[in-house]
Amino acid sequence: MSQSIRALRFADKERVSVVDAQVPDPGPGEILLDVKAAGLCGSDLHYFHMTHEEMQHATQPRSPEMTPGHEIAGVVLSVGPGVNYPAVGDRVAVQHYSGCGSCETCRKGWDVHCEQASVYSLNRPGGCQDKLVVTAKDAVVLPESVSFAAGAFLACGATTAYQALKRSEVSPGGTVLVIGAGPVGLAVLTWARSLGLNAIATDPSPERRRFAKEIGFGDVYDSADFDILRWHSDKADVVIETSGNIHGRRAALAGVKTWGTVVFVGLGPGFELDPVPDLIMRQITLRGMFVFSVPLMMEAVREAAIRQVHLDPIITRVAGIEDGPAAFSDFANGSVGKTVIGWA
Incomplete structure (x- = not known):
């Protein structure tokens, strides 16, 4: 039937x-x-x-x-x-x-x-x-x-965000930089707050940044020429990249500290890195995450x-x-x- x-x-x-x-x-x-x-x-x-x-x-x-x-x-x-x-x-x-x-x-x-x-x-x-x-x-x-x-x-999206933080192995009290303040990025910020982490985000869209602030996330910055050291004393322990574009991926590597971890979540083509200065000399861990x-x-x-x-x-x-x-x-x-x- x-x-x-x-x-x-x-x-x-x-x-x-x-x-x-x-x-x-x-x-x-x-x-x-x-x-x-x-x-x-x-x-x-x-x-x-x-x-x-x-x-x-x-x-x-x-x-x-x-x-x-x-x-x-x-x-x-x-x-x-x-x-x-x-x-x-x-x-x-x-x-x-x-x-x-x-x-x-x-x-x-x-x-x-x-x-x-x-x-x-x-x-x-x-x-x-x-x-x-x-x-x-x-x-x-x-x-x-x-x-x-x-x-x-x-x-x-919301469990993808949770999984990204789990995969990052961020320590309690650590700093998380989120690239992209769309629904997944906002979910990362929400989970980070509930887990006692310090979280900030970037996004090129004024509307997305305004909305993020309206729902209680004040540390959301314009991704154009963003430099985390202008706002914080050190780079991030962990970066969660949700945008899936080349610029976001480059910003993720630029924003993570030595010994830090970057988790790539966003889907999209294109990204180049030089393993020696980008990873080896900085002891950076890169992780991909799918669902x-x-x-x-x-x-x-x-x-x-x-x-x-x-x-x-x-x-x-x-x-x-x-x-x-x-x-x-x-x-x-x-x-x-x-x-x-x-x-x-």
């Missing part, structure tokens, strides 16, 4: 439409989710700017018939055969990479590196639709204190509840599915903060 639902689809280049679609009953190992929040991410924007032909020949090809939105949270409506967890009625967020479950990397929780992984919104439907079938093992139960919008954010494991997401959700990490202020717009096309357009035009497609 299947049910009629509403879904967002990429109708054409830079145009999203609401369409009628079908969702099946959950099969073995699956659950049916009543979607409550689906966050919009930079990767959704990547496809928003493509024609249907370009989508199908992209680095990560996708069908234009695939519902976007890989940041997903909702309530379990029903479960398929063999599912004991989660249960009907549970509030959950969904890790968007779903691996085979049996290979070595999946058994470590790193579905993101499974060679057979499917990805919500890429090669299976995403969360910008009323209801969605997901694999039960991808679901992480949300405490009542974590909103659905924050849960969707934790399904990608996160399911156990790490479970940890981030738990820590967000225990530490009362306030991610909701980063979310500036919650639009109903009928307003989804306008929300995508505003997001593409540079809206600050996090945009979420939400259901009451």
Whole structure:
């Protein structure tokens, strides 16, 4: 059996439409989710700017018939055969990479590196639709204190930020420089505050810098000609680079102290360094980071509840599915903060 639902689809280049679609009953190992929040991410924007032909020949090809939105949270409506967890009625967020479950990397929780992984919104439907079938093992139960919008954010950007700080191995009281004050960068600042770290950020956008200050982050500076030593007595112990561009990556190396660590998070081409002066002579550690494991997401959700990490202020717009096309357009035009497609 299947049910009629509403879904967002990429109708054409830079145009999203609401369409009628079908969702099946959950099969073995699956659950049916009543979607409550689906966050919009930079990767959704990547496809928003493509024609249907370009989508199908992209680095990560996708069908234009695939519902976007890989940041997903909702309530379990029903479960398929063999599912004991989660249960009907549970509030959950969904890790968007779903691996085979049996290979070595999946058994470590790193579905993101499974060679057979499917990805919500890429090669299976995403969360910008009323209801969605997901694999039960991808679901992480949300405490009542974590909103659905924050849960969707934790399904990608906010846990990416948490993982970046974990990978940096920054010591308590250390200084963190964040390159880029978009949603992921703001999430890094939010986590850093909750963990007792000193955090500052840079961004070229006056609107983003203004918004960061409005939600309580005063140490956000213009990235043009930024020199950390103008504002602080020493360079940063750790730099988290979220911009994904050449200038941001260069600024990350310039802003980290000797023996420091740089974590590259932002996706984008291009970067050159000279290993001797840039790394060897300064004892610098470079780390790349891509998404996160399911156990790490479970940890981030738990820590967000225990530490009362306030991610909701980063979310500036919650639009109903009928307003989804306008929300995508505003997001593409540079809206600050996090945009979420939400259901009451």
